[in-house]
Each structure stands twice: as structure tokens, then as C-alpha cells.
Amino acid sequence: MGIWDGLKVAFEGISSANKELVEGIKEITTETKRDIISDWKREVPAVGNTIEKVERTITTLKNVMEQIPDTSSGPFNPNIKLRKILKEANKTSNITSKNSIKRAQHLKVSRIGYSHHALSINEYEVIHYQDREVKIETIESFAKGAAIHVVDTPRLYKKDEVLARAHSKLGEKEYSLIFNNCEHFVRWSLNGD
Template sequence: MGIFKGFIKGGIIGVASEVLKSRSSSSSSSMNSFSPSPLFSPSSSVPFIINGPIGEINRVITEKTFKTIKEKMSKVDTPLAEKVKKSIENIENWQRTLDNGKDSLDLNKRIMRLLAKEDTNLLQADHLYVQRSTYTHHGLYLGGGEVIHYLRGEGITTDSIETFANGAQVFVKKSLMKYNREIVIGRAFTRLGENQYNLASNNCEHYVCWCRNGD
């Protein structure tokens, strides 16, 4: 994932550290397991850059760091820990949106999709996508020629794969899938009818990724 500017005051690391500190003020074990020093190591891909609401860049955080922080915050049952997790998820969703836009507008990739053979051997819970004019639209394959997807103005709905494709070729995206296919489909239906579409933080691709891996 590329670079994205967040807005968490003091930086996510500082907030997360305070959460763990308050959880176990009488013991240093929690903080020892969450030492800030390795979190600044640019060891994985391109780092995220996190800004405070005012001022200079506070922290450079890698994707591995985000994952580590979310795992640790999941073990802390406090409102602040939930806010830290939600903030990271929002940043990741924003980045997916930016990546989607760059990918859909990349001329070489658009040409390759036009020339590529459509994926026809679809499996239940496959992550599908189609090229629209200036973006890619994503959905989850339910099987039997049906797709569940998030539409702006309509919410999460089911349609035939023909309606989903709208004349475009259908491709399978190899996104992360943490759950088995039955669980993925079950997760998809828990949000059927939701109508809170947000291009930046709750769009069609975010929904499919949530169904498949929880993020």
C-alpha cells in the first residue's frame, strides 16, 4: 500500500502505548512487548505517514506495525483501543480507495483487462471486480450466478452476475481470505440491506474485503 496521511493526535503509536500503559500500570510487561523502537524500522514495503491534526509528521508506520497495533488493541477492551483500531481501519480503507482509483485509471492495466480472458470458473466467495469508466466495481460471488455488492444510493444488494457486470468482463481479485467460504457468505448476508455507502471508507471493495478477511 502507498503513503497516506492520517489524523490521529500524537500518532497512533503514542495512543496505543498509552492504552497498554493504562491497562497495566503496575507492570512493565505489556510495554516491553510493545517497544516503540522496532516500529520505526522501514522493513516492509512503503510506509504509511501519520500526521497529527496540526503540525509536522509524527510517525512513520509500516503495514506490519498497523497489524501489530490492531492485534494488541483487540486484547484491550476500552473505548480508546476501539478508536485506535477504527482509525487504522479508516486509513487502510482510504488507501484502498486511492489504490483502486490509480489502478482503474492506469492505461496499461485497462488495456490488459480489455484483452484478458474473462474469469468463468467462479467459486463461491470469490472476490469479483469489473472495470467501469473511471473506477473498478467489486462484489462477492454467492454462487448460482448471483453476486452481492455495495451500490451507492442502493446499499448492499444481490443481483445476477449479468447485472453486476453491466456488459463488462468479470475478473477475480486474489484478495486475502481468512475465513472459509461458508463463513464469508454468512458474513456478507449479515449486512444485506445496509445503506451507508462512503466512497472513502465504506465502499464496494471495502465491503468485500471485510466479508473475506474482516478488514
């Protein structure tokens, strides 16, 4: 093995370790945030509920901001080419075929001006908020012809528990764009209180 091959292997190992570290930090952060909100809800319900609503609002705003196209161009936006390249790379790496969808995965499709989220039951069905109600539908009905992306959301429960949690909300009609939307439902099923 040459020196360049050795360096390449070393850098790949470092890169892999960094990715694992970042994922671990994300999971710990999510667990810690969930525990803090849970503590506040138990000790001071009014404050805890407000914190939870603010957290959900931030999630919704991030989701909306992801969907707003970058209209700036020219010499005042030097990152426009880089953003386009990264966006194309993400499209190709995150698009999922129906056969690669597994149980209890956070799925997302982009629509005009927003994205829609669901939890996979299997490779054929999802459970999600649709028409302001938690329903089970086919993958095709969820996607409506759009590419399906798997979102890497930390899962704190076993897959059976995640699906049981989601099914417990079946028929629920408490949709709120800001406080209880399709993304909130999926994240709650995967790792919420």
C-alpha cells in the same frame, strides 16, 4: 533430458516456489495487519478506528489510481509499451467466464473512472453494495456487459462463513466512498474483523 530441458524445469520450479512464497507473505501480512488494527481498536478505540479508516482510504486511493489512464507518451515514457503489453496480458488472463466463477470469490468489473467489486454467491448471483445498499443481484446486473475479473484476495474464513458474513450486511445502507465502499465490503467479508 537435455541440459536446457533440465534448466527449464529447474527455473519453473523456482518460479513456482517464489509465487507460493509471495502468496504466503501476502496472507501473513494481511493477517498481521488485521491483528494489529484489531488490537488497537480494543486497546485504544479512537486510534484503532482511525488506523482502520486510513487503511480503507489507502485501499480506495489504490483502486482509483488503477483506473487512471497513463496519458504520458513519447520518449519521456519508455515504459509505455511495456505497460500496454502487461495490461493486455492481465486482461486476457483475468477475464472470467460465468462458468468459472465459484462461491465466495472477490469479483471486479471496470467502469469509467472506477472499478466495482462484489462477492460471488454462486455462478449466477453476487452480493455487493449497489445504489448505496448491500444487495443480491445477478451476475449480469453486476457486470453490466463488462468483463468480470477474479481478484486474488486472501480468504481467512471458510466459504460458508464468508457468505454468512456478507449476508449479515444485507440491506445495510452505510455506504461511504472512502470508509465503507463496495471493495471494503468484499474484503471485510473475506478476511476482516
